[in-house]
Amino acid sequence: MSRHSLRLRLGLAAAALIALALLLAGIGLTVILDRVLDTRTADGLDRTAKLIAGRVSLAPDGSPTLSREPPDPRFATPYGGLYWQVEAGSHVLRSRSLWDKSLKLGSLDLSRADAAGTVDTTxxxxxxxxxxxxxxTIGPSGGETELRVIVAEDRRNLAASRTTFLRLLVPALVALFVVLTLAMALFVRRALAPFRVLQADLLAVHAGTRTRLPEHFPDEVRPLVADLNRLLDAQERALIRARDAAADMAHGLKTPLAVLDALARRTEPADPTLSAEIAEQARAMGGQVERALARARIAASGDLRRRSCRVAPVAERLVATMRRLPEGGSLDWVVSVPETLAYPGEEGELMEVLGNLLDNARKWAHRRVRITGAAEPGRQTLALDDDGPGMSTAAIAGIGRGQRWDETRPGTGFGIAIARDVAEAAGAQLVFGRSELGGLRAELTWPGG
Known part of the structure; x- marks a missing residue:
């Protein structure tokens, strides 16, 4: 997946936000746990303090005594983590867990309402x-003695509970992160599904199986689809105008070229050299005009709506036509093209490409012309071979520059150049070489299959 992928960006952003949210949730849950543990511990200690306060009495010397100690064994274990202490002035009664130490809370004003409460100490x-x-406060009225009962618990016990909670919380949050990320990935994929459908519809428009994009898209995508359809309509109108302009130009140039050809024939008795030169220039002009018009048609048809057509029927029709032309009836025409072979262009474009190649083969072949096709994975091929004299490397290079190379045969000599222009405009590649029949091999290839 490309780093420019919208799906990747949305997925990473969603994963980052999910991770941040779960991290904050984990921190919040930990803080809440700490508060709950403190509250529950303080409630338990408060109940124990009240229990001890109910059992406190004073000895004759004013020292506090306890009728019965709390039953929790931690109070009897040195440094057991749970401690109590009763203070009556300078007299202190404490649990065995304190051993020979005392709880130091500092000075508290016992007359204040906030003297009872929860504090931290060492x-x-x-x-x-x-x-x-x-x-x-205990004792007879007028002789009361103020005491304070302190019950404390080691926070390491709370830390152990917190650690246990985190051991359970962290894997749970990780599992939740994985589940939410997968769910978000499915959500993003589902949210981008209309764009995949739009891509498939655009490919259908490119292939020529559809002329417009359907409008069954969500409201957020529909304006884009409407704009694309308007663009397709505008290009269709431009295509029609360009084709009409090309036809008008071709029709308008026929008469001047015919006049030049007539003048050449008229001046032939008086000046054969001048007549031949005029005729040659008229034919060259006709060829250039024909190639320019072909390029105009190609440019006009190079819109989003590429058509495709089957090759075999077109090849059969063109061969039937070639057999009726001079020198065509005496040739052995072999057509071996699969029915599934499809050219990435309109039928008229294929006829222009293949027609020019077949006409060239008809002029130069001695006895045989062969047309073969193949559809391979990712590549389709259409090859035309003849047993004529073939072309030199220099002549083949001259095709790309628009030069007329077949000076000894009738015609303008621009047919192969036009065929290459039309083929390249459709995304195909036309290459020439030596045929195994001895003549020229023209191979047309394009993606697909």
């Missing part, structure tokens, strides 16, 4: 803790 082993502080 644990006995240096780890970060999330702690809940619960203020408590």
């Amino acid at each position: 644990g006995p082993d240096g780890g970060r803790l999330i702690a809940v502080v619960q203020p408590l």
Whole structure:
């Protein structure tokens, strides 16, 4: 797929946006998880703090005591990750998990409403803790003692839960990215389907099987289709005008050329040399006009609507015509062309190409003219061989320059040059060489098959 492909660009852009969206979603889910873990942990610690607060009492010396410790075994394991501490002035009662350390929360004003809450602190082993502080007042009226109950949990426990969550989240997001990217690729392919249909319809117009583009396209593509159809109509009108102009020019030049030919014959008794020169120049002018008109027809027909035609029927008709011309009836004409062989142009163009080549073969062949065709994968070939004297390399090169090379035979001598012009305009290649019959081989090739 080309880097200029719209499908590739849309696919890459969609994949990048999907990846960005999933990355942001992953970050957002992680933040939400952290908040949920903090909230749930704080709720659990708050319940434990209230449980401990309900079991606190004061000894005669004012130190806090606990009738029964919480049942969680982590409170009894040194540095177990879960800690409680009860403070009553300078007296501190703490869980065995703190060992010989204390929770340092700094100075909190217990008279304030925000004294109870969630704070972060440092644990006995240096780890970060999330702690809940619960203020408590006990004792008879007028002799109350203010205490605070602190319950804390190591954040490494929360980090482990977060890591487990990420281990599940990352593969899930990767799988979701793959699924969404494939879905987007199918969506892009589906969205660009009208352009593939349009390309197929344009190929049909090129091949000549369709004259206009259908209008059963989505609203977004229909204006483009309408513009292309207007372009096809305009080119059709230009083609008709060019053909009419070429016909008018040909008709208008017939009379002057006929007058020059008549003057040449009239002056022949008095000055044969001048008469021959005038006749020669008139024939040269006729050939040049014929070639110019052929080029005009080719240019006019070189629009989007290329036609195609089968070669075999055209070859049979032209050979039948050649047999009725002088020197044609005595020749052995062999036609071996597959019925599937199709020329990439209109039937009139093929008749002009093949007609000129066959007429040249008729003039120069001794006994035999052969027409063969072949349709190979990606390439189609039409070859014409005769057993005449053939052409020299210099003569073949002169065809491309529009030179008249067959001075000894009737005609203008521009037929082969016209055939090459028409063939090249249709996308075919006409090459000449030595035939295995001994004469000239004209091979016409074009893509297809």
